[in-house]
Amino acid sequence: DAGITQSPRHKVTETGTPVTLRCHQTENHRYMYWYRQDPGHGLRLIHYSYGVKDTDKGEVSDGYSVSRSKTEDFLLTLESATSSQTSVYFCATGTGPGGNEQFFGPGTRLTVL
């Protein structure tokens, strides 16, 4: 069984609608991360969590919020989607703080029309 899953895997939505992406892990890793990947920009950190109910901003957090109510789940919400948020979103987990090895989920391709 995959240790990290993301849902949905693909989504098309319209500008202005809220969108929630889910990351679920069975690894019991304390740290979880949301990244976006765009051509020419590599991976950029949106938000991360260092424990249940403990979250912090990454480098591109504007327009995004997160929640983590239990170890296994980390939710990313686009409060009002914009076309600039069209991207591939990856969830990652880690056993130690941000500078440790991270393990990635399969990704969610989001298109905002």
Place this chain on the structure above:
Amino acid sequence: ELKVEQNPLFLSMQEGKNYTIYCNYSTTSDRLYWYRQDPGKSLESLFVLLSNGAVKQEGRLMASLDTKARLSTLHITAAVHDLSATYFCAVDFAAGNNRKLIWGLGTSLAVNP
């Protein structure tokens, strides 16, 4: 400024040839990771380099870390088509009590028959 630079960003090579991908970083770190990403897929951890002089090998790939030069190399020996992918390096940076991974932009490798 924390920067991780990979070069080249694009590499087209023939099967059977050798080549090296470089990862330079801007400030002190002794932990570096290499990941592989196939088109449309997630990131897979390849190598974890945790100290100066660390060398890891897996098949036709060998990674090394020189913390004094702030440089890691990913050497490809006798390339085969299956190595075609994008390769990312990520460097662990500590800032006060925080640690984070800073990612290179990736090297897109195409191995041609």
